[in-house]
Amino acid sequence: MSSPPPFTVPTSLAGIAVIPYSDYNYPMIAKNLFRRKTRTFLTMVGISIGVAAIIALGALARMFENSYQSMMAGSKSDLVLSQPDAFDVSYSTVDEKVGPELAAMPEVAASSAMLQGLIQAEGTPFFFIFAYPSDSYLLEKYQIIAGDSLSSPAVKKLRGKPVMIGSATAEALNKAPGDSMVLGTSLFRIVGVYQTGDALDDRSAVVSLPDAQALLDRPNQVSLYYIQLRSPNLRANLERRVTRRWPDLGLSGTDTFADKQIMVDALNGYVWVIAGLAIVIGGIGMMNAQLMSVIERTREIGVLRAVGWSGRRVLVMILGESLLISLLGGMLGVALGWLALYSLSTSSSLITGLAGTLEPDLILRAFLVVIPLGLIGGLYPAWRAARLPPVEALRYEGGTGGSVRRLPFGGLAVQNLWQRTGRTLLTLSAIGVTVGTIIALESTIRGAYSSMTVLATGSNFEIAVRQSNITDTSMSAIDERVGEKIAALPEVAHVSGMMLWAAILPESGSIFVINGYAPNEYAIRRFKVVEGEPMTGNHQMLLSKMMSDTLNIQPGDTLDLGGVRYRIVGLYETGVVWEEMGGVISLRDAQSFMGKPHKVMLYMVKVHDPEQAAAVVEKINREFPGVYAALSGEFINDLPDRQSSTAILNGISLLTILVGGLVVLNTMLMVVVERTREIGVLRALGWGRRRILGLILNEALLVGFLGGLVGIALAFAMVAMLQVIPMLEGALTPVWEWDIFARAILVALLLGGLGGLYPAYRATRLQPTEALRYE
Structure with missing residues (x-):
């Protein structure tokens, strides 16, 4: 008996082009993607x-x-002596008196x-400067391509302040030897242009x-000392001697020093966020598309299954399309x-x-x-x-077929969204993550700066004073003599100096915030000792109760920071994020730790008559040009930190809004394509x-609004998860204000509205007639 002929399917079934089994290859995956060029392109842009x-x-x-690695390698040095646990080289502080004694050691x-x-x-708001002694061997790495070196005899005879600039800086600022250049508030004269091959230099x-x-x-x-050894075998001897x-300084090799810079880790962490x-x-967005x-x-996949394709082969085809996109x-x-x-590189000489x-x-x-994005x-x-x-x-009839699910309430827009629950939920998730990320970041940033305001207002001060013309508050350094003159003003009742710094705990690698206050001044009264x-x-x-629990340290114990040992005398609770993540030491100890003797970061001023505070602010700004005073509730x-954090928030917001907007646009285009026949019927x-x-x-605006509500819920969940982290428990204090929620809904509506405009x-x-013929 002859065997029956094999089952075959016509090369065309109900308008669907059937691709024979033998033609399945990688070009087929590409052809499938570019059937819907717009959808594929929008998905690609969202990923890109x-x-x-x-x-x-x-x-x-x-x-x-x-x-940093090039800087260490180009120094032709063996060791680096610096302040241990500093956030970055720029924040490391070493007394200049160390130099002569170090140079006299037999191993050096x-x-x-x-x-x-x-x-x-x-x-340029952030510009690096480097400085060396005039006889430093490190100046040899700067190859002069125009003008003279700082160590040349001709430059030493010049009046004024000389500066050498890097080749990238000279190109970006269009500067040459003989031109002037403003650094900070001082005028310098360019004497030479150098090149090292190092991007930062x-x-x-x-x-x-x-x-x-x-x-x-x-x-x-100084920030650090570079050291050349007489012999590599002498390193251990020098380490013991140093x-x-x-004991408050750290000695490390030039090959490992760059790896200890926390700022690089912070930037890398930002990248992974x-x-x-x-x-x-x-x-x-990928899953939705x-x-x-x-x-x-669906019908095409049914035909492929009918001609012998296994489920595994279909799975590989769809995954291949996703990976290719x-x-x-x-x-x-x-x-x-x-x-980008x-x-x-055109916006700042620092990154030219x-x-x-x-x-x-x-x-x-x-x-x-x-x-992984394609796979997921x-x-x-x-x-x-x-x-x-x-x-x-094979029985699937496109958007017009299948069961119809209806809600007992809502208009046509609500019913249409409910009909495709899976797609709607995915779109809501994209908008929710976009909106939730933005408002979670904004609420925590507001909470952090609200805590900074409490430093002044909570201490019952009316005025805060910092150094003027700085790029970051951590660089503020006001001479104590200025504080004494402010205290001498007849309108002033109390003046308290404050230092704020971050150190790295060597055991855990976590950040420890140092608050410096004078034990006998008015400001320290706000720290209520609970034990x-x-x-x-x-x-x-004084150690915060939160840090005491985290580090398992009690009054009577000691804590080592930067090689200096402090005795814990008490525990406090304030609810202020900066203060809960560290402890309080004396103002003198903080000045010594930061390498800023007789300097303070901020002055907090209490006046006799609060109604005169605004007039006192004007008086301080007028009579002391090196500082900037503001009312405590406004400073x-x-x-400058607020401006930097706002720029970071805006950058993340723009990124998420662009990607989320593309997801909505792509989804609404899919809605229009799927419902082409339905729209044709409505037109008819x-x-x-x-x-x-x-x-x-x-429909787009409704999706946006619902996505905004999802985003608000996700924001609360994100912050709650952050607060569970041991180092942040009790320290993260978000501020939820009505305008944050209003902005969340507005962003969500804009995502929906703009995403739905072109599809509409x-x-x-x-x-x-064309829509009714659509299959």
Whole structure:
């Protein structure tokens, strides 16, 4: 008996092009994607924005990391002596008196001081300067390409303040030897242009050590000492000698010093936060697009199953499409990241030519993000496609078929969203993550600065005073003589100085905030001791109750910070984030720790008559030009730190809004495509274009509004999860104000409205006869 002929399917079934089994290959995956070019392109763009952010921020972090490593390698030194546990080289402080004694040690062949700092320069808010002694061997690494070196005899005879600038700085600022340059508030004359091959050095400037100490207000202080050994075998001897002589300083090799810079780790952490957002929002958009693709191609998948395709092969096809979109989006993101670096490099001399520093491992890092994104976004749609029974898939009639689910309430827009619950939930998730991230960040930032305001208002002070013309509050340094003159004003009742600094705990690597107050001044009264006794002198510490529980330290114990041991005399609770993450030491100890003797970061002023506070503010600003005074309730808004954090928040907000907006746009375009025949029927029944426009826009706005509510709930959940972290428990105090929620709903409505505008317009352009013929 002859066997029956094999089952075959016509090459065309109900208008669906059937691809024969033997034709299944990778080009087929690409053809499937570009059937819906707009949907594929929008999904790629959403992915590319996250990748571009990873590339740009990663390149910036890498520039600092490579620069520190190059700085160490180019120093031709063996060891570095610095303040241990400092956040960055710029914050390390070593007394200049260490230099002569260090140079006299038998193991040392040569040593050189180095001072590094950040200042404002020629309209650039953050500009690095370096300083060395005039006889330093480190000056040899600066190859002069124009003019003279700082150590040349001709420069030493010149009047005024000389400065050498890097080649990238000279190009960005269009400066040459003989030109003048404003650093901070001082005028310098450019004597030479140098080149080192190091990204940070060539984007900076070099001044004499005395000029830098005056410019940074750090008299008799340097950041570190470079050391050349007579023999590498003498390192252990020198380490023992240095530890005995200066227990508060740390000695490390130049090969490991760069790895200890916490600022680089902070930048890398910021990159991975962006990467996480890109994965979550981009993954949701990817899943939404692929799910729609599976629904749209249900009958095609049924035909493929009918001609012999296994569920596994269908799964591989859908996953392949998802991965291909991710890879294409990654490549587009690399190009956008390069353009972003190029744009950034034109905005500041500090990052001029940054686009040329893009390294292969950064690109690899970006693709290590997009590949999981493609897998995560395509896994559920691929699984769903593989599970489709061939018979049911062949009976599928597109958007007009299937069961109709209706809610007992709501208009047409509500019913349409309910009909596609899965797609609606994914879109709500994308908007919710976008909005939730923004308002969670804003509430925590507001909480942090609200706590700063409590430092003054909670202490019953009316005025806060800081140094003027600084790029960061941590760089504020007001001479104590200024405080004495302010205290002598007849309107003033009390003046209290304050220091605020961050150290790294060597055991855990976590941040410890140091608050410096004079034990006998008015401001320290706000620290209510809940256990132990008040602080009375130096080398004592009041520790926050939260840190006491975290570190398992009680009154009577000691805590080592930066090589200095403090005795815990009491525990306090204030509810202020900065104060709960650390402890209080005497003002003198804080000044010594920060290397700023007889300087304070902030002065808090209490006046006899609060109604005269505004007049006293004007008087202080008029009579003391080096400081800036403001009412205690207003000075937070003028802090340079506030502007920096606002810029970071705006950057994250822009990124998430762009990606979230693309997800909404893509979703609403899919809605229009899927309901083409339905729209044709409505047009045939007499619906005008304006009514169709209103229908699609109403759905988009409703999705946006509901997404905003989801975002508010997610924001509360995000902050609650952060507060569970032991180091942040009780210290993170978000501020939830009505305008935050109003902004959340507004952003969500804008996402919905803008995302639905073009799809709604496209729906109005559909001709009834063509729409009715759509399959």
